[in-house]
Amino acid sequence: MAKAKEKVLVLDFGGQYNQLIARRVRDHHVYAEIKQYTTDIEEIKAENYKGIIFTGGPNSVYDMSSPHYSKEILELGIPVLGICYGCQLITWMCDGKVESAINSEYGKIQIDISKSESKLFKDVPKENIVWMSHTDYVSEIPKGFEVTASSKDCPCAAFENVDKNLYAVQFHPEVTHSEYGNVILKNFLYEVCHCSGDWQMDSFIDNTVNALREKIGDKKVVLGLSGGVDSSVAAALLSKAVGKQLTCVFVDQGLMRKNEGDFVEETFTKLFDMNFVRVNCGHEFISKLKGATDPEDKRKIIGTEFYKVFWDKIREEADGGFFAQGTIYPDCIESGKGNADKIKTHHNKVAMPEDIKFDDVVEPLCDLFKDEVRVVGEKLGIPKELVWRQPFPGPGLGVRIIGEITEEKIKILQDADAVFRDEIAKSGIAQDLSQFFCVLPDVRTVGVMGDHRTYDHLVAIRAVTTDDFMTADFARIPYDVLARVSNRIVNECEHINRVVYDITSKPPGTIEWE
Numbered sequence: 001m002a003k004a005k006e007k008v009l010v011l012d013f014g015g016q017y018n019q020l021i022a023r024r025v026r027d028h029h030v031y032a033e034i035k036q037y038t039t040d041i042e043e044i045k046a047e048n049y050k051g052i053i054f055t056g057g058p059n060s061v062y063d064m065s066s067p068h069y070s071k072e073i074l075e076l077g078i079p080v081l082g083i084c085y086g087c088q089l090i091t092w093m094c095d096g097k098v099e100s101a102i103n104s105e106y107g108k109i110q111i112d113i114s115k116s117e118s119k120l121f122k123d124v125p126k127e128n129i130v131w132m133s134h135t136d137y138v139s140e141i142p143k144g145f146e147v148t149a150s151s152k153d154c155p156c157a158a159f160e161n162v163d164k165n166l167y168a169v170q171f172h173p174e175v176t177h178s179e180y181g182n183v184i185l186k187n188f189l190y191e192v193c194h195c196s197g198d199w200q201m202d203s204f205i206d207n208t209v210n211a212l213r214e215k216i217g218d219k220k221v222v223l224g225l226s227g228g229v230d231s232s233v234a235a236a237l238l239s240k241a242v243g244k245q246l247t248c249v250f251v252d253q254g255l256m257r258k259n260e261g262d263f264v265e266e267t268f269t270k271l272f273d274m275n276f277v278r279v280n281c282g283h284e285f286i287s288k289l290k291g292a293t294d295p296e297d298k299r300k301i302i303g304t305e306f307y308k309v310f311w312d313k314i315r316e317e318a319d320g321g322f323f324a325q326g327t328i329y330p331d332c333i334e335s336g337k338g339n340a341d342k343i344k345t346h347h348n349k350v351a352m353p354e355d356i357k358f359d360d361v362v363e364p365l366c367d368l369f370k371d372e373v374r375v376v377g378e379k380l381g382i383p384k385e386l387v388w389r390q391p392f393p394g395p396g397l398g399v400r401i402i403g404e405i406t407e408e409k410i411k412i413l414q415d416a417d418a419v420f421r422d423e424i425a426k427s428g429i430a431q432d433l434s435q436f437f438c439v440l441p442d443v444r445t446v447g448v449m450g451d452h453r454t455y456d457h458l459v460a461i462r463a464v465t466t467d468d469f470m471t472a473d474f475a476r477i478p479y480d481v482l483a484r485v486s487n488r489i490v491n492e493c494e495h496i497n498r499v500v501y502d503i504t505s506k507p508p509g510t511i512e513w514e
């Protein structure tokens with residue numbers, strides 16, 4: 001990445017979207033770096049930041065044990081933008097009032113801008129939709145501040161103290177579901193902080209390939225390759241860097257979608273000139289999962305088994321060399337990084353078993369978001385069908401079968417999911433959906449088929465739209481497509497007599513059910 005003269009600090013109070021804030025700032029050609037709220041004020045003073053952004057966070061500012069910061073930071077003359085928890089924190093630091101609200105606001109909310117001449121709201125319509133995720137709210141703004149926007153349940157959705165260059169928004173401008181979020185961030189950077197935009201994304205590919213070459217040297221490297229977007233892009237980068245020193249290991253853990261294993265094997269042996277190994281270990285995974293029902297337990301078992309397979313392969317193929325994964329930024333943050341709450345442990349972030357010690361794990365995509373990874377993939381010349389595949393989680397159907405996993409349930413879910421995917425492909429709306437799949441909740445319901453009573457499984461269908469998978473909305477699939485999916489699933493798939501559609505956004509839901 002090119003060196004920038006001006007930069008903005010994202011001060012991390014444990015929010016889920018901190019890297020996303022930094023990334024959105026980078027999109028506006030201003031370099032952003034993230035530091036923990038425990039960073040010393042002297043370190044901040046020394047850096048000459050053009051602006052500071054306080055992130056969201058899971059805590060309540062009025063709890064004394066919550067992350068706070070010295071009020072001095074607001075007096076440095078550097079513009080500050082507080083987002084969500086950060087907005088509440090500015091209030092708390094300046095003696096305003098923050099309380100727990102009766103009505104939480106989650107998801108899309110309309111705000112009304114009361115001060116259209118606010119620098120933050122340049123080119124933003126008076127009424128617009130933002131994304132909220134909070135229970136606490138600012139009931140009284142601090143002295144010297146002025147309310148600039150409100151929503152139905154949030155009287156102080158935005159406020160500012162122009163003289164002191166302090167700005168606060170209860171909503172999240174960094175997520176794409178805030179319609180004018182990008183404009184608001186841009187306004188903060190250019191209208192308030194007076195940035196000039198001197199940061200350009202340098203050639204990520206060249207820098208990464210060089211860094212990989214240097215790190216790996218003449219050793220060998222084993223990459224976990226799932227056939228998904230991230231590991232395919234990681235494979236292409238690694239192959240460019242170290243060629244045949246790379247071996248790609250595809251683990252068929254028995255929890256794949258219907259025919260997925262064969263698709264991956266065929267694609268990677270025919271399309272690419274890489275060392276490719278397929279390990280079929282479905283029975284081992286399923287027997288280890290026997291009796292496990294808790295989502296985190298299941299994730300940990302699957303993650304641990306993955307490590308064991310890779311460890312064996314490292315010893316066989318790479319003899320003490322490197323282990324690589326296609327981990328991207330959201331995998332880290334949702335597994336509980338820094339001060340952020342753990343939402344779910346992604347399989348590739350499970351603690352390694354004690355007897356397994358990879359020297360060093362190579363994760364060339366760990367700072368990127370999915371849409372950035374796709375751009376890199378396209379630049380590397382990976383075929384569009386691979387680059388634009390929907391993501392598929394490492395634990396596979398294991399996190400889509402609620403409760404205990406059995407071979408029978410896997411088969412039921414694979415069949416229903418195959419029908420759903422087929423209908424979506426036929427209806428021509430696949431490119432409008434970011435991810436879509438079936439879930440098998442541990443629920444049976446009564447039905448009537450051919451005048452007989454049935455008591456069988458319920459299948460849920462889930463389809464979302466999102467750019468970054470950190471937030472998502474449920475997809476508005478046309479009713480006639482839903483009708484065909486439902487009809488075909490109950491008719492063609494054994495042991496399913498009911499289909500429901502999940503209409504939850506993220507937050508408050510997550511995309512997967514476990």
Ligand SMILES: Nc1ncnc2c1ncn2[C@@H]1O[C@H](COP(=O)(O)OP(=O)(O)OP(=O)(O)O)[C@@H](O)[C@H]1O
Pocket residue numbers: 223224225226227228229230231232249250251252253324325326327328331348389390391392393394395
């Ligand atoms: N079945 C698998 N075999 C080998 N490695 C895997 C498998 N599933 C996941 N991994 C490893 O775990 C990493 C994270 O999985 P994840 O599903 O997030 O990424 P992906 O499969 O590469 O891409 P996508 O998100 O598009 O599915 C992968 O990049 C890969 O290194």
Ligand SMILES: O=c1[nH]c(=O)c2[nH+]cn([C@@H]3O[C@H](COP(=O)(O)O)[C@@H](O)[C@H]3O)c2[nH]1
Pocket residue numbers: 299334344345346347348391392393394395435469506509510511512513514
């Ligand atoms: O490789 C993975 N290992 C995992 O353990 C995992 N859990 C969730 N996901 C995928 O991450 C995205 C966000 O999912 P959630 O909203 O359910 O957290 C979605 O795209 C999910 O499919 C995973 N991917």
Ligand SMILES: NC(=O)CC[C@H](N)C(=O)O
Pocket residue numbers: 015055056057058059060083084085086133134135136137
């Ligand atoms: N997303 C956030 O920053 C939430 C802040 C605070 N915990 C609330 O619920 O209001």
Ligand SMILES: [Mg+2]
Pocket residue numbers: 226228229391392393394
């Ligand atoms: Mg995957």
